[in-house]
Amino acid sequence: MSIGFWIGAVLLCALAVLIILWPFIRHRRQADVAFRGLNLTIYRERMAELDQELAGGLLTREQYEAARAELEDNLITDVEQPDDTPASPAPAPRQGLILLGITAVLVPMLALLIHVHMDTTPRMSPTQTLALGQNDLDVERMIVQLRQQLETDPDNTENWLFLGRAHGFIEQFEEAAAAFGEAHRRLGDQPDLNVDYADALMMVAGGRMTPRASELLDRALALDPDHQNALWLGAIGDFQQGNYPRAATRLEHLLAQLPEDTDIARSVADALGDVRAMIGTEINGSVTPGEEPAAPLAIQVEVMLDAALAERLTDEAFLVVFARPVQGSRMPLAVKRLQVESFPLTLRLEDEGGMVAGMSLADVQQVQVVARLSRTGMAQAVSGDMEGVSEPITVTADAPAPKVRLTIDRLLP
Numbered sequence: 001m002s003i004g005f006w007i008g009a010v011l012l013c014a015l016a017v018l019i020i021l022w023p024f025i026r027h028r029r030q031a032d033v034a035f036r037g038l039n040l041t042i043y044r045e046r047m048a049e050l051d052q053e054l055a056g057g058l059l060t061r062e063q064y065e066a067a068r069a070e071l072e073d074n075l076i077t078d079v080e081q082p083d084d085t086p087a088s089p090a091p092a093p094r095q096g097l098i099l100l101g102i103t104a105v106l107v108p109m110l111a112l113l114i115h116v117h118m119d120t121t122p123r124m125s126p127t128q129t130l131a132l133g134q135n136d137l138d139v140e141r142m143i144v145q146l147r148q149q150l151e152t153d154p155d156n157t158e159n160w161l162f163l164g165r166a167h168g169f170i171e172q173f174e175e176a177a178a179a180f181g182e183a184h185r186r187l188g189d190q191p192d193l194n195v196d197y198a199d200a201l202m203m204v205a206g207g208r209m210t211p212r213a214s215e216l217l218d219r220a221l222a223l224d225p226d227h228q229n230a231l232w233l234g235a236i237g238d239f240q241q242g243n244y245p246r247a248a249t250r251l252e253h254l255l256a257q258l259p260e261d262t263d264i265a266r267s268v269a270d271a272l273g274d275v276r277a278m279i280g281t282e283i284n285g286s287v288t289p290g291e292e293p294a295a296p297l298a299i300q301v302e303v304m305l306d307a308a309l310a311e312r313l314t315d316e317a318f319l320v321v322f323a324r325p326v327q328g329s330r331m332p333l334a335v336k337r338l339q340v341e342s343f344p345l346t347l348r349l350e351d352e353g354g355m356v357a358g359m360s361l362a363d364v365q366q367v368q369v370v371a372r373l374s375r376t377g378m379a380q381a382v383s384g385d386m387e388g389v390s391e392p393i394t395v396t397a398d399a400p401a402p403k404v405r406l407t408i409d410r411l412l413p
Contacts, residue, residue: 173203194220206316207375209237248275271380273331297361298350298401305343306409323367366392
C-alpha cells in the first residue's frame with residue numbers, strides 16, 4: 001500500500017480521537033471555571049458574615065483579622081491552582097471512553113477495508129464499457145490501452161475482438177475491419193466473428209456487399225443457419241446483387257425467428273415486402289385466363305434534394321421511392337429503386353410488378369410517398385440515410401395519376 005494511504009489513515013484516526021475527546025476537554029474547563037466561581041462566592045459571603053459579627057461585638061478585632069487572613073489564604077490557593085491539576089477533576093463518563101476505544105479501532109480498519117476494496121474491485125471489460133454507452137473520448141482511450149496490450153501479447157484474440165468493436169463504435173470501419181481480420185486469422189471461422197468482420201468490410205465499402213464479406217456470411221450461415229445478423233446482412237447483399245429469391249428466403253427465415261408485433265419484426269417484414277415487390281408476379285400470382293388485367297394505378301413523383309444535404313450525396317447511394325398505406329400495415333405497396341446522378345428527377349410509381357403479395361394501391365384509401373437515399377438500396381431505413389415524406393394522398397382508378405413533389409430534407413439519426 002502507498003505511504004499516502006497510511007498518512008491519510010493516521011490523520012483520519014487523529015481527527016476521530018479529537019472529535020471524541022473534545023467534549024471531555026471542554027467539560028473539564030467549564031467545571032474548573034464553575035468551581036473557582038463558587039469559591040469566590042463563598043469567600044464573599046463569609047467575609048460579610050465576619051463583618052457583621054465584628055460590628056455586633058461577637059468578634060474581637062484580633063479574631064476578625066485572623067479569620068479574614070485564613071479565608072484569603074484559602075481563596076488564593078484555589079485561584080492559583082494549575083489547570084492540569086484541578087482540585088476535583090470530573091471523571092470521564094464510562095460510555096465516552098468505550099466509544100473512544102471502539103472508534104480508535106474501527107476507523108483504521110474501515111480505511112483499510114476501503115483501500116483493499118478499491119484495489120481489488122474488478123475493472124469493466126471493453127465490452128462492458130461499450131455497452132454502457134461511453135463517449136468517443138473514453139473509447140479512444142480504451143483503444144490506446146488495447147493496442148498497448150496487443151504490442152506485448154499480439155495473439156490475444158479477445159483483445160483483437162474488443163479492438164474491432166471499439167473502432168466500429170466510433171465509426172472507424174477500416175481499423176475495425178483490420179482488427180477483426182487479425183482475430184479471424186487466429187481463430188478461423190466463427191459465426192459472430194465472421195458477421196462482425198463482414199459488417200465492417202461492408203461499411204468500408206459504403207454499405208455495399210463485397211466478395212470477401214459475402215464469403216464470410218455464407219460460412220457463418222453454414223455454421224449457424226439461424227444466425228440472425230448473418231441472415232439480415234446476407235439478405236441485404238442478395239438484394240443489392242439482384243438475387244431476390246435468396247434474399248426473400250433469408251428474410252423469411254429471419255422473420256420466423258422473431259416475436260410478432262415487435263419493431264424489429266415489422267422492419268424485417270418491410271424489407272421482405274421490398275424484396276417481394278422486386279420479384280413481382282412470381283410472388284403475386286397470375287391473371288385468370290380470359291380475364292383482362294386491370295390498368296395499374298400509378299403516382300407521378302418529382303423528387304428533389306435539399307441543398308443542405310447535397311454534399312452528402314455519393315456515387316454509391318441508391319434512391320428508393322415507395323408508397324405505403326397511411327393506416328394499418330406500413331409495408332410498401334409500390335417500390336422504385338434506381339441510382340441517380342443529379343436532382344430533381346421524375347418517376348412513375350405503379351403497383352404493377354411492385355406490390356406486396358395480396359395488396360395493391362387499389363386496396364387502400366390513402367398512401368404516403370417516401371423518397372430515401374440509401375446505402376443499402378432497401379426501403380428499410382438505417383442511420384445516415386436521407387429521407388423525404390409526402391402528405392397523405394388519395395389514389396383511385398377513375399382519376400388521373402396524382403402528382404407529388406417531394407423534397408429529401410431529413411438526415412436519419
